[in-house]
Amino acid sequence: MLRAGRGGVLGGRWTKGIGMRVLTVAAHPDDETLGAGGTIAWHTARGDTVWVCILTEGASSRHDRVEQQLDCARRACDTLGVHNLVLVGLPDQRLDTLSLLDVIAPIEQCIEDLQPDVVLTHFGGDVNEDHRLVSRATMVATRPVPGTPVKRVCAFEIPSSTDWAPPVPGSVFAPNLFVDISGTLETKLTAMKAYADTYRSEVRPFPHPRSMEALTAYAQRSGAVSGLLAAEPFMLLRESSSGGMGGFAPSVAPS
Numbered sequence: 001m002l003r004a005g006r007g008g009v010l011g012g013r014w015t016k017g018i019g020m021r022v023l024t025v026a027a028h029p030d031d032e033t034l035g036a037g038g039t040i041a042w043h044t045a046r047g048d049t050v051w052v053c054i055l056t057e058g059a060s061s062r063h064d065r066v067e068q069q070l071d072c073a074r075r076a077c078d079t080l081g082v083h084n085l086v087l088v089g090l091p092d093q094r095l096d097t098l099s100l101l102d103v104i105a106p107i108e109q110c111i112e113d114l115q116p117d118v119v120l121t122h123f124g125g126d127v128n129e130d131h132r133l134v135s136r137a138t139m140v141a142t143r144p145v146p147g148t149p150v151k152r153v154c155a156f157e158i159p160s161s162t163d164w165a166p167p168v169p170g171s172v173f174a175p176n177l178f179v180d181i182s183g184t185l186e187t188k189l190t191a192m193k194a195y196a197d198t199y200r201s202e203v204r205p206f207p208h209p210r211s212m213e214a215l216t217a218y219a220q221r222s223g224a225v226s227g228l229l230a231a232e233p234f235m236l237l238r239e240s241s242s243g244g245m246g247g248f249a250p251s252v253a254p255s
Ligand SMILES: [Zn+2]
Pocket: 027, 028, 031, 128, 131, 158
């Protein structure tokens, strides 16, 4: 497992025990920014500790410039203020050739190391097979055994995958949590611009969902349905609250 970012697991800005701890589990470099970049930036600006775990190298199914792809992930996560970026390096678009255990193990290791309060990951009905497998693996890794630190598991939306799924049972993303990113949308877009420098740019011209214009429109659309100027949508998959109804995380408002 590769570790990168601000000084590794115990270095840099990470101080265990201060603020909320958030783990974002993504299949490919760029998913963390597309799905939760504004939310991550919100948390890091507040002083919470955020780790990002990216399971695949995100490139080898299309080209061999893997290190260039990972450099863009480092830049994007640096922009978002991520404290620790864990690059696992599993094969891009080929997670279905592995045992699910191979996908679960690095996620479990991050949970063991960080002890996160919140885990953010993919929606299980996405078009992309890697996304679906990472979602399944994360649900296993966060199973609510006694003593687990994880209090909340949420699924994010990936423009150009979640929204391209067919309208069949299990594939319809129905968000019920909206995080206000009106103050961090610009940071999210800046982070996404790092992915324009991959060998084959992950940022596409409008009206592709991974264009700057579309990402802005998605944020405004989610804001419009939740009374906010800009928002990121999530589906709450599981929560164990010791603070009464809504008493756990004031950062996330119900829809
Ligand atoms: Zn992806």
